[in-house]
Amino acid sequence: MSRIASSVAAVSLASALGLGLAGLANAQLVTNKDLSLAMAVTIAQTAVQTCKAQGYQVSAHVLGRNGEILVSMRGDDTGPHTLENSMKKAYTSRAQRLPSGKFAENVKANPTVGALHLTNMVPAQGGLPSMIGQDVIGAVGVSGAPGGDKDEVCAQAGIDKVAADLK
């Protein structure tokens, strides 16, 4: 008898909680805009070609909202680390919602910052977040130019190329 009472109580509680949750104001689905593959390819190719025109062979990554790889491109005659590094710069930009160079500056001021110990975080310039207004929908990372500032110029060119579509 007490067992039945308990389970009835449990069912009532569960259903009350269920109703309570369902009734919350923010119980709708989340609406996101995300990069298409076509746009991601345009960003990556523009970045690689911009650097190439300046005499720099680079690798590039474009990541999506969840840090997933949309496009990887390994540049001709680049160091073997550049593919990985471009991914990590992009990942850092996406996760920090900042240029990876800004994260590098922050790390200089605080070398024990926790984020540095997470996978794929790198304090190196050359990655930029891809934004729609304040919403970070992905990131681009470039590696291979002689200096992260030069990588970043090419990343910026890639984002600029699709700026009109980032809305």
Next chain:
Amino acid sequence: MSKTVFGITGISLGFAFAVGVAASADAQLLAHKDLSLATATTIAMTALETCKAQGYNVSVHVLGREGQVVVALRNPAAGFATYENSMKKAYTARTTRAPSGRFAENVKGNPNAPQFFLTNFVAAQGALPIMVGNDTIGAIGISGAPGGDKDEVCAKAGIDRVAADLR
């Protein structure tokens, strides 16, 4: 005295080996052709667009001579396993120097084929080796069409597009 003799003997022996090795017929550097990023991108994009024109959203990998990623394209409109699968098909085609569909046929009656204990082998059609004559310089893998045979058609279109440059 005996120490000096040993030293001299050691040096002579070392010298003899060096000369012997240097004089052997295959002591030259290896010369081979590799995919450029531009060629790899053309292959990948042609495959992607060929499948799209047929109504199939696919992910694509183009790998180089050592199985390294040269271009990777994740199609958000395709299933999320397609990204990994396109890489593994390409890897299988590269390392077996044959269409991945042939590997799939070869292991049909052999579910414990030793290759299954290696990383990145997959028994699935949809990838082709990229050849210069008899030299396998890479591979392209496609995943996402409803059937490996349809994936392979798009892979073939990608390679055919650059056939004149594969020499």
